[in-house]
Amino acid sequence: MDDATAPSATQATFEFPAEPAAPAPENIRMPQSAKARSKPTQGKKKAAKASGPASAETMAAQQREISVAEFFARNRHLLGFDNKRKALLTSVKEAVDNALDACEEAGVLPEIHLEIRQLSEDRFRMICRDNGPGIVKQQIPNIFGKLLYGSKFHRLKMSRGQQGIGISAAGMYGLLTTGKPVSIVSKTGAKKPAHHYKLAIDTKKNKPDIIEDREVEVPWERGTEIEIEMVAGFNRGRQSVFEYIDQTAIANPHAAFTFKGPTGELMEYPRATEELPRETREIKPHPHGIELGVLMKMLKETRATQVGAFLQQDFSRVSSSVAGQICQKAGITARTWVNTVDPQTAEKLYQALQDTRLRAPSTDCLAPIGAEAILSGLLKGIKAEFYTASTRPPTVYRGNPFQIEVGVAFGGDLGGSSSSDDDDNGSVGKKAKDEPAAARVIRFANRVPLLYQQSACSTYKSVIETKWNNYGLSQARGAIPQAPVVILIHMASVWVPFTSESKEAIADYDEIRKEIKLAIAECGRRLGIYLRRKKRRAHFSQRRDVFHKYIDEVVEACRAMATFNKDEFRRSLVSLAEQATAHADIEFDEHGNMIQPKEQAERTLEHTVIVDREGEPPAGQLGLFATESADTNGGRKKKRAKAAKGKTKKAKSARKR
Amino acid sequence: MAKAKKTAAKKSSKSTKAPAGKRRGKGGPATTDRITDLAQTVVAQAGKGTDPFVDIPIRALSNVDFNRKTRYIEMGDKSQRRNFFNFGQAKRFMQTMLVASKCKDNIERNKTSSIRGIFYQAKHSIKGTKEKTFDTQEECDPVLEDLEVALDSLREELHVYASSRGAMIGELTFVDSGDTIDATRLGSGGYAIPSIVEPSVIQFKKCNAKFVLHVEKDTVWRRFVEDRFWEKHKCILTHGNGQPPRGVRRLLHRMHNELKLPVMVLMDNDPWGYYIYSVIKQGSINLAFESGRMAVPDAKFIGVSSFDYERFGLSDDVKIDLDSNDIKRAKQIMEYPWFAGKKEWEKEIRKMAKNGFKMEVEAMASKHLSFVTEEYTPAKLKDKKSWLD
Structure with a gap:
């Protein structure tokens, strides 16, 4: 927030940042209002050149307050609007974040419809509708037409939005680039009227400028719909709206999304759990760590x-x-x-x-995703063979409680599977297997995916600092591991310390990094155990293959030398081979532990799911997305993975044996 | 199929060895029976639920003893167990069984195969894989040798012969497979010594020779043949093309014992020459189990000695610098129990080290072509003191 006030001390002599696609600033207000307004004179304001050195008095004449809106209009990169593609993504992100926050706060299972329409080559319209509580009429202009206005800044409560900048900034960007005001329709209940507003932001006064205000009929019962037209770019793959929605769905299994892309494709992300995240409480600051x-x-x-x-x-x-x-x-x-x-x-x-020794901050101000929900999210979104997740206990940085969660998915379709028994794969699969894939880090702050500035983020640094070699992955010094692995890191906090207002990277506090590394280590250890067990199993099964290969040769050779019962001899050799390679028979139970016939105790792998090499999400796992995974994958191959839920191990092993 | 007798009875330490359990002696079971026993033992082991194995006496320096009484190398008691269900040994075990079965097959058909033939007989793709039972003959040869010691059978008893190397010419008449051969009338090529020279194949008839002169290689042998050295000196000339094969060694052994001919050895002046001489005299480490029927403990080394450079006034042109391998090998040889403690040999080897060079027999040609046959060898043969034992 200091950024907003700091520049007021400096002379306001910026050049307006050149944006080739954007219309000249003078045009901004042309279409929007007939009201007489003083034309903006920014940019050429102080044309009065002092011929000599400035005196305190002449300088004083130039010194005046700068509106926050004005500041951000010029420094839009601080809010994540530095280029066209990013502008679209940031707008989507702000709209979706607000929608999710609103729904959760109202105790409603979120249902979010997002649509992006392409109007011309670089002009898009983003429409985002939720089923939240709606917004009362009087507040609509303030929420969408004023920067730094909102419910979230003045409290310590875990939420996606923090400052009250985001969605207004998106609207402001749209206005700046297209001259079109933001359109909002909100309805607070079935019997309440829907209000339709068209708003512009008066950047000088940081005030909403109401262009249209009327009641409309809408086909939905309750919620808010926002429509912003903007100059933008649409992409796919990394750092795209697709990736954002994918990751949001992973971190928010309680939300349902539909996304209609510019080419008309409709993506549906059904709800994976009917359980809302625990409602979080507002808290007072914790004394430890405040300044x-x-x-x-x-x-x-x-x-x-x-x-x-x-x-x-x-x-x-x-x-x-x-x-x-x-x-x-x-x-x-x-x-x-x-x-x-x-x-x-x-x-x-x-x-x-x-x-003074104090109790750790209460945890009810935080709503972690939870290890099991992370597992189900990963299972849904990523086809791997090994999944594990870990939630750290809450702790404090600068008086703010926070909590770190990490999920790790390894192998399977991520490529580079270390198992040697993939012979039935085609040559294409083989090729992919040989290429060393770099690890991918998926970052979340309060369930919001972070897609930019990865290397500036505390999470990424923690991944690099972790010694992955100890967990069986190869890693060059100062790099992320070279392995088919996805590392999900979530920070839940009443106040996530971002490195900038565009909320792209988590600031690198020692306490935070320490917690992230501890959580990674926990998952890493489980991965290491899994990889070692798998290696051992592969090793023994390879040995068995060798023995089996030679058994017939030995039988035939001996038969040529002596007379005996051939079948009996072969049988005894086969059974000896089984004994000699008993480890190859070890199967993993639902915790990733070996199921041992003799009930030998093995260390339990908590919150871990292991899937056979097809990488299918096992049906009915965790009772989540049971229907769709059964439908899409039904009849492919029998599943070996078990739910991460704690069923008794004995029962399982009894069934297996 | 006649079994050569081992003069010194080996300790029957191979109690765990699959077949008979006793060192081969008169009246021991026939080779085919021993092979059958081997298979039966393996089947019985598997039947009892134990990992099948074959015990194979170790053919290495660590498992040979120099018997000072008999003056040849004997194999020790150590053996190595070869298990089937051991990841590192499984293939070897399978190969051992395979070679044994092929040998038995050959014996039963009364055919003799070369070691290369055995390799091809036993080589095939393993069902369902691209893997071959054997990739190279180098893989197969040691398996055959393992089998010889494990079964306590000679190679010829397994109906396997090695490729012939080495030749003979001189004052001897003998019968080979029914053909009478007068070794004085063999032109310049001589008689190629076969790998099996047992009395069943070769019988000595008439011998006018006073001694046998064994030279290291073919090239030297040819010089002696061209100069009709055997005629002038009434001897039998043999060579073994470097390290002599079994047939040559067995033949030397037989001529020495049956015809009472002294065996004189003329080698290059280098560590390899010394070693080849020792193989003829005491037997080799690898075939220690056959020393008794191959070694000639009375064989004498007549040259080329390190002292001969000065004695015969040879020119600098004969010198070949010793390299590090030669020095290393010379040291090894000095430590072999059958060299150790022999003062004359110690002097000889030290002299070579001091000289810093080695010499080939052919080098004598630097004087004149027939110097070796006309002057050097006759002089050495006369001077018993210059011989090394």
């Missing part, structure tokens, strides 16, 4: 009069006895008046806060 300046600001703004009450009311996890301890350490009492706390005392108080 001294923040504490002083809080002291100034608190409604409490005494320090003890201030600590209890404005922070989480501070009880009255703990507040007493803190005050004692700081050399004051709980009764000390807040307004008597001078900066020195505040510093002592700050130290005392940091030195």
